[in-house]
Amino acid sequence: xxxxxxxxxxxxxxxxxxxxxxxxxxxxxxxxxxxxxxxxxxxxxxxxxxxxxxxxxxxxxxxxxxxxxxxxxxxxxxxxxxxxxxxxxxxxxxxxxxxxxxxxxxxxxxxxxxxxxxxxxxxxxxxxxxxxxxxxxxxxxxxxxxxxxxxxxxxxxxxxxxxxxxxxxxxxxxxxxxxxxxxxxxxxxxxxxxxxxxxxxxxxxxxxxxxxxxxxxxxxxxxxxxxxxxxxxxxxxxxxxxxxxxxxxxxxxxxxxxxxxxxxxxxxxxxxxxxxxxxxxxxxxxxxxxxxxxxxxxxxxxxxxxxx
Amino acid sequence: xxxxxxxxxxxxxxxxxxxxxxxxxxxxxxxxxxxxxxxxxxxxxxxxxxxxxxxxxxxxxxxxxxxxxxxxxxxxxxxxxxxxxxxxxxxxxxxxxxxxxxxxxxxxxxxxxxxxxxxxxxxxxxxxxxxxxxxxxxxxxxxxxxxxxxxxxxxxxxxxxxxxxxxxxxxxxxxxxxxxxxxxxxxxxxxxxxxxxxxxxxxxxxxxxxxxxxxxxxxxxxxxxxxxxxxxxxxxxxxxxxxxxxxxxxxxx
Numbered sequence: 001x002x003x004x005x006x007x008x009x010x011x012x013x014x015x016x017x018x019x020x021x022x023x024x025x026x027x028x029x030x031x032x033x034x035x036x037x038x039x040x041x042x043x044x045x046x047x048x049x050x051x052x053x054x055x056x057x058x059x060x061x062x063x064x065x066x067x068x069x070x071x072x073x074x075x076x077x078x079x080x081x082x083x084x085x086x087x088x089x090x091x092x093x094x095x096x097x098x099x100x101x102x103x104x105x106x107x108x109x110x111x112x113x114x115x116x117x118x119x120x121x122x123x124x125x126x127x128x129x130x131x132x133x134x135x136x137x138x139x140x141x142x143x144x145x146x147x148x149x150x151x152x153x154x155x156x157x158x159x160x161x162x163x164x165x166x167x168x169x170x171x172x173x174x175x176x177x178x179x180x181x182x183x184x185x186x187x188x189x190x191x192x193x194x195x196x197x198x199x200x201x202x203x204x205x206x207x208x209x210x211x212x213x214x215x216x217x218x219x220x221x222x223x224x225x226x227x228x229x230x231x232x233x234x235x236x237x238x239x240x241x242x243x244x245x246x247x248x249x250x251x252x253x254x255x256x257x258x259x260x261x262x263x264x265x266x267x268x269x270x271x272x273x274x275x276x277x278x279x280x281x282x283x284x285x286x287x288x289x290x291x292x293x294x295x296x297x298x299x300x301x302x303x304x305x306x307x308x
Numbered sequence: 309x310x311x312x313x314x315x316x317x318x319x320x321x322x323x324x325x326x327x328x329x330x331x332x333x334x335x336x337x338x339x340x341x342x343x344x345x346x347x348x349x350x351x352x353x354x355x356x357x358x359x360x361x362x363x364x365x366x367x368x369x370x371x372x373x374x375x376x377x378x379x380x381x382x383x384x385x386x387x388x389x390x391x392x393x394x395x396x397x398x399x400x401x402x403x404x405x406x407x408x409x410x411x412x413x414x415x416x417x418x419x420x421x422x423x424x425x426x427x428x429x430x431x432x433x434x435x436x437x438x439x440x441x442x443x444x445x446x447x448x449x450x451x452x453x454x455x456x457x458x459x460x461x462x463x464x465x466x467x468x469x470x471x472x473x474x475x476x477x478x479x480x481x482x483x484x485x486x487x488x489x490x491x492x493x494x495x496x497x498x499x500x501x502x503x504x505x506x507x508x509x510x511x512x513x514x515x516x517x518x519x520x521x522x523x524x525x526x527x528x529x530x531x532x533x534x535x536x537x538x539x540x541x542x543x544x545x546x547x548x549x550x551x552x553x554x555x556x557x558x559x560x561x
Contacts, residue, residue, distance in 0.1 A: 034514075075517040076536060111514045138490070138552075140473065141452065142519050143526070149515050158514040
C-alpha cells in the first residue's frame with residue numbers, strides 16, 4: 001500500500017493510489033475483417049480473438065478494436081478491426097497465420113486485410129495461407145499491394161499477402177478496489193464500456209475485465225511464471241501481506257493493450273474516471289517494482305491530465 | 309502544378325512517341341522533356357518540342373492536350389508518374405507499360421497496353437485507364453498491371469495474357485482472352501468467351517469489390533452498386549493454354 005495515501009487524490013470520493021501500472025513493449029498487428037453482413041464479421045472476429053487474453057498461456061493477446069462501417073473498409077462491406085499482440089516479431093507472424101487460417105479463412109463470406117499499411121515492418125500472412133489453395137490460388141496486385149484469392153467451397157477467400165507490424169504496448173492496467181463484488185463488477189463494466197471502441201486500444205480479457213490478476217512467479221512452485229496476486233486477494237487479507245485498504249472485499253483489474261503509450265494513458269484516464277463510483281474505495285495498479293516493463297503509467301499523473 | 313504538353317498544330321502524319329516517357333522522366337523539366345525524340349512517319353526524327361508546347365514544372369505528372377489520334381505509343385514502357393491525355397490517342401498507347409498511371413480521357417487505338425511486336429510480354433505493371441473505347445488486342449500479352457476500358461473493347465482483348473487484370477465496362481469484342489495463361493478479364497457488358505473457355509460457376513468475387521471500390525475512389529470511375537453487389541459468371545481458360553485465366557462476366561441473373 002502506498003505510504004502517500006494521505007496525499008489525497010480523490011475522484012468522486014474514490015481514492016487514487018500513488019502508484020503506477022507497469023507495461024511491456026509488444027509487437028502489434030491490426031487485422032481488418034470484412035464480410036457480407038455484420039453477423040459474419042462478428043463470428044470471425046470472436047473466433048479470431050478467442051483464447052487470446054494473455055501471452056502467458058495463449059501465446060498472443062488479441063481483441064476487437066472497433067467495428068467498422070462499410071464506408072471505412074477496403075471492400076465496402078461491414079467490418080471490424082482487431083489488434084493482435086505478441087512479445088516478438090516471429091511469434092506475431094506465426095500467430096497471425098494460425099489464427100487467420102483457422103478462424104477467418106474458415107468463416108463464410110469473409111476477407112482479411114492489413115490494417116497497418118504504413119508500417120515498414122511486414123510479415124507474410126497471405127503468402128503462407130495461399131498454399132491452402134493447392135496451386136489453384138490466384139494472386140492480384142491492387143494499388144501496389146498483393147492479395148491472394150484462395151478458392152474455397154463457398155467461393156473465394158481474399159487475404160492480403162503481408163501485414164504491417166508496429167511496436168505496441170501491453171499490460172497497461174488499473175485495479176478497482178471495491179466494498180463488494182457487485183460494486184467492483186459494476187465499476188469494471190462501466191470502465192470497460194467507456195474504453196471500448198477507442199482506436200488503438202484493446203481490452204484482451206473477457207468483457208475487458210480480469211478477476212485473477214497475477215504476480216510474477218510463485219511461492220510454492222518455482223517453475224511457475226505467474227501465480228495469484230495474493231496481495232490483492234481479499235480472502236487472503238489475514239494470511240498474506242495484503243495491499244488492500246480496510247473495507248475492500250473485491251478487486252477487479254482492467255488490462256489495456258494499445259498501439260502506443262499515449263493511447264493507453266488516454267484510455268486509462270477514461271476508464272478510471274468511469275470506475276470512480278459508489279462502492280469503490282480506491283483505484284490502484286499492478287506493477288513489478290518498475291524493473292520488468294519499460295512503460296510506467298502513473299495513475300495520478302494520468303488523472304491530473306499529464307502524460308502517464 | 310504539372311507539365312502541360314499542348315499540341316502546337318494538327319498532326320498531318322503519324323508520330324511515334326515511344327521514347328518520350330520511357331525510362332525516368334518524372335523529374336525532368338519541360339525544357340528537358342521538349343528535347344526527347346519522336347519519330348514522324350514521313351519526316352523521320354524530331355523532338356517533342358517541335359510538335360508540342362511544354363510548360364509547367366515537373367511533379368511526376370504530365371498532361372497532353374490536343375488531337376492525338378495519330379500519336380502512337382504514348383506512354384510506352386512507362387515506369388513512373390502520372391500521364392493524362394485529354395482526348396483520343398493512336399495505336400499502342402501504354403505499350404509494355406511497366407509502372408505509373410496512364411489515364412486517357414478518350415479512345416485508344418489498337419493494342420493499348422500490349423506487347424511490342426515480336427515480344428511476348430505486354431504491360432508488366434502500372435495502371436492504364438481508357439475512358440473511351442479501345443481498339444483490338446488491348447492488353448495483349450499482359451503480364452501484370454491493370455487495364456480499364458470504360459466503353460467498348462475491340463476484338464482479341466487480352467490476347468495471350470500471362471497475368472494481370474482487364475476491366476471493361478462496355479461490350480467486349482470477339483475472342484477475348486484467347487491463348488491466355490492466367491489473368492482476369494472482367495466484363496460488365498456483352499462478352500462471348502472463346503470456345504476454349506469453360507463455364508465454372510456464378511459467384512461474387514470479393515477481390516472485385518476491393519478493386520472496384522478503389523477504382524471509384526482513385527479515378528472516379530462510374531462503378532455502380534450492381535457492379536459491386538452483382539453476380540459474375542466465371543469462365544476458365546484458355547484451355548488451349550495453361551487454363552488458369554478467367555473471364556468474369558457480370559450477370560443480372
